[in-house]
Amino acid sequence: MISSCVFPVAGYGTRFLPATKSVPKELLPVVNKPLLQYSVEEALSAGMAKMGFVTGRGKQAIEDYFDCNYELEHQLQGTSKEALLDETRDVIEAGQYSFIRQRQMKGLGHAILSAEPLVKEGAFGVILPDDLCHNPAGDGVMTQLAEVYRRYGKSVVAIEPVPMERVSRFGVIAGESIEDNLLQITDMVEKPSVEEAPSNLAIIGRYILTPDIFEILRRTQPGKGGEIQITDALLEQAKQGNVLALKFAGRRFDCGNVHGFVEATNYFYQNVYCAEETKKQVRSA
Numbered sequence: 352m353i354s355s356c357v358f359p360v361a362g363y364g365t366r367f368l369p370a371t372k373s374v375p376k377e378l379l380p381v382v383n384k385p386l387l388q389y390s391v392e393e394a395l396s397a398g399m400a401k402m403g404f405v406t407g408r409g410k411q412a413i414e415d416y417f418d419c420n421y422e423l424e425h426q427l428q429g430t431s432k433e434a435l436l437d438e439t440r441d442v443i444e445a446g447q448y449s450f451i452r453q454r455q456m457k458g459l460g461h462a463i464l465s466a467e468p469l470v471k472e473g474a475f476g477v478i479l480p481d482d483l484c485h486n487p488a489g490d491g492v493m494t495q496l497a498e499v500y501r502r503y504g505k506s507v508v509a510i511e512p513v514p515m516e517r518v519s520r521f522g523v524i525a526g527e528s529i530e531d532n533l534l535q536i537t538d539m540v541e542k543p544s545v546e547e548a549p550s551n552l553a554i555i556g557r558y559i560l561t562p563d564i565f566e567i568l569r570r571t572q573p574g575k576g577g578e579i580q581i582t583d584a585l586l587e588q589a590k591q592g593n594v595l596a597l598k599f600a601g602r603r604f605d606c607g608n609v610h611g612f613v614e615a616t617n618y619f620y621q622n623v624y625c626a627e628e629t630k631k632q633v634r635s636a
């Protein structure tokens with residue numbers, strides 16, 4: 352039902368220098384797959400096939416990644432290594448990939464507003480690739496949000512409880528429970544101090560936004576850090592009772608810093624990569 356997903360990927364990735372001097376941080380591998388591909392796969396499995404990337408200077412490698420590499424394919428054709436490209440080829444074929452440049456870094460709200468020409472039809476998803484999510488028990492987080500949207504037709508954000516001393520890293524919500532694990536948001540604050548935080552429920556980088564968000568974003572004034580914040584625009588929808596928050600099933604890793612990235616790498620190596628290798632061995636035995 353929701354066909355488009357936006358990926359803000361214009362950030363510099365300074366926490367990963369020197370690696371990010373010439374490689375976009377979104378293409379750094381978690382085991383053997385770029386961080387961004389996990390996000391794209393999550394969108395595809397939620398039925399979203401129109402990917403809109405908000406890129407910036409120095410991010411051309413992302414466009415190349417989601418395109419054919421004829422030379423490489425030709426080199427590997429007919430060899431035992433050909434299958435190594437299958438997974439990525441399937442992802443490329445399953446989606447349509449569009450790119451738009453965010454010329455100035457004016458915050459997440461501004462990045463999402465920049466994506467407007469890419470998402471003309473109705474509600475859309477937003478995935479921040481830094482937040483890498485995995486749900487071994489079932490649907491990915493974007494599928495879980497889409498299911499809530501299907502029933503309520505309102506904007507939906509994914510949330511998780513965090514220790515109080517970490518609330519200042521997130522958008523933080525207050526809400527009233529309307530179902531198990533589902534709240535209607537009554538307040539939200541971008542990166543509050545412990546004293547300002549309305550709860551310890553943090554927004555993580557998964558959103559479904561109804562399209563009126565664009566018009567709101569156009570008049571949203573710079574907020575925290577002098578940037579146009581999606582949290583502030585969503586608060587306007589929330590005041591009308593139009594934003595829900597889902598305590599999602601699964602795990603989230605903050606790949607925006609080295610510690611979280613290494614944690615994700617260890618987890619995916621053990622729980623995804625090795626598990627798949629074992630399955631392949633069993634199949635070929």
Ligand code: G1P
Nearest residue numbers: 459482520521522554555556582
């Ligand atoms: C952004 C949002 C914040 C949200 C976070 C999730 O912050 O502004 O509300 O909690 O993503 O990762 P950023 O991490 O880009 O500073």
